[in-house]
Amino acid sequence: MGDLEERINAWHDQIANMTPENLEARRDVELVIAKLDDGQLRVAEVAPSGEVIVHDWVKKAIMLLFRLHGLEKSEAGPFEYLDKLELKYDYERRGVRVVPGASARRGSFLSPGVILMPSFVNIGAWVGPGTMVDTWATVGSCAQIGANVHLAGGVGIGGVLEPANAVPVVIEDGAFIGSRCMIVDGARVGKGSVLGAGTILNPSIPVIDAATGEEVSRGHVPDYCVAVTANRRREYPGGEFFLPCVLIIKRMEQGETHDKVALNSLLREHGVAT
Numbered sequence: 001m002g003d004l005e006e007r008i009n010a011w012h013d014q015i016a017n018m019t020p021e022n023l024e025a026r027r028d029v030e031l032v033i034a035k036l037d038d039g040q041l042r043v044a045e046v047a048p049s050g051e052v053i054v055h056d057w058v059k060k061a062i063m064l065l066f067r068l069h070g071l072e073k074s075e076a077g078p079f080e081y082l083d084k085l086e087l088k089y090d091y092e093r094r095g096v097r098v099v100p101g102a103s104a105r106r107g108s109f110l111s112p113g114v115i116l117m118p119s120f121v122n123i124g125a126w127v128g129p130g131t132m133v134d135t136w137a138t139v140g141s142c143a144q145i146g147a148n149v150h151l152a153g154g155v156g157i158g159g160v161l162e163p164a165n166a167v168p169v170v171i172e173d174g175a176f177i178g179s180r181c182m183i184v185d186g187a188r189v190g191k192g193s194v195l196g197a198g199t200i201l202n203p204s205i206p207v208i209d210a211a212t213g214e215e216v217s218r219g220h221v222p223d224y225c226v227a228v229t230a231n232r233r234r235e236y237p238g239g240e241f242f243l244p245c246v247l248i249i250k251r252m253e254q255g256e257t258h259d260k261v262a263l264n265s266l267l268r269e270h271g272v273a274t
C-alpha cells in the first residue's frame with residue numbers, strides 16, 4: 001500500500017486547496033474508498049496486543065473525499081437527497097440484510113450476516129459478521145464494530161474523523177449495547193460485555209467495579225462485564241453533585257453470554273424480534 005499511502009499523505013498536506021477538479025487526487029482517494037468498501041482496508045483495528053491501531057492515512061483519504069466531491073442530487077421514489085458521498089449498494093452479493101429506511105454510505109464495510117434495521121452507518125465504519133444494527137442506531141464514521149455484536153435500538157456510536165490519528169470507538173466481538181446507549185470519542189467496550197440501556201461512555205467517564213469500588217479505566221469497559229450507568233458523588237465549591245459513571249455490576253466467565261442477551265439472540269435467530 002506504500003505508494004498510495006504516500007500519495008494520500010501528500011494530498012492531505014494540501015487539503016485546503018483541494019477541489020473536485022483535482023482528478024489525480026480524486027483517483028487516489030476513490031481507490032482507498034473502494035478498498036474500504038470491500039473490507040480490504042480498515043481505518044483502525046485491534047492488534048493482538050489489545051492496542052487499537054489507527055491507520056491515519058486511510059482517514060485522511062476520507063477527509064479528502066469531502067473536498068473532492070461536489071453535491072449531487074439523487075432520488076429514491078418520492079424522496080430526494082443532496083449529498084457529496086454515495087450510498088452503499090449490492091447488498092445481496094455482500095450477504096447483508098437491509099430493512100427499508102436503513103442506509104450505509106459507500107466506504108463503510110458491512111460483513112456477511114450483518115442486519116441493518118432502519119439505521120445509519122457512516123463512511124469508514126467497519127461492522128463484523130453477524131452483527132445487528134437495530135432500529136435508529138447510528139454507527140459513526142470510522143467506528144469499529146466487531147462480530148456478533150448487537151447495537152440495540154437508538155444506540156449512538158460516535159464518529160471520529162479529525163484529527164486523523166484519533167482513535168475511533170471500538171466495540172469488540174459479541175458485545176451487547178443496550179437501547180439508547182451513547183458511546184463516543186474513542187471509548188471502547190470489550191468482548192462479550194453487556195452495557196445496560198441508556199449508558200453514556202466517553203474517555204472521561206470512570207468505569208468502576210462495584211465489587212471493589214476500584215476505578216478500572218476511563219471510557220473502556222473490559223471484556224465480559226455487565227455494566228450499567230450509575231452516579232458518583234462530586235464536591236464542588238457550589239455544592240455536592242452527582243456525575244455519571246459506568247458501574248460494572250457483574251463479571252462473566254470468558255465466552256459466557258448474559259441470560260437476557262441470549263434471549264435476544266434467540267428471538268433474532270427465529271426472526272421474532274426483527
Ligand SMILES: CC(C)(COP(=O)(O)OP(=O)(O)OC[C@H]1O[C@@H](n2cnc3c(N)ncnc32)[C@H](O)[C@@H]1OP(=O)(O)O)[C@@H](O)C(=O)NCCC(=O)NCCS
Pocket residue numbers: 134152153177178179194195196197198226227228229230249250258260264
Ligand atoms: C444491563 C442489564 C442486562 C442488566 O440485567 P441483569 O444482569 O439481569 O441485572 P438486574 O436486572 O438484576 O439489575 C441489576 C441492578 O442494576 C440496575 N439496572 C439494570 N439495568 C440498568 C440500567 N440500564 N441502568 C442502570 N441501572 C440498571 C437494576 O436496577 C439493579 O439494581 P438493584 O441491584 O438495586 O436491584 C439490563 O438491565 C439491560 O439494561 N438490558 C438491556 C435492555 C435493552 O436495551 N434491550 C434492547 C432490546 S432490543
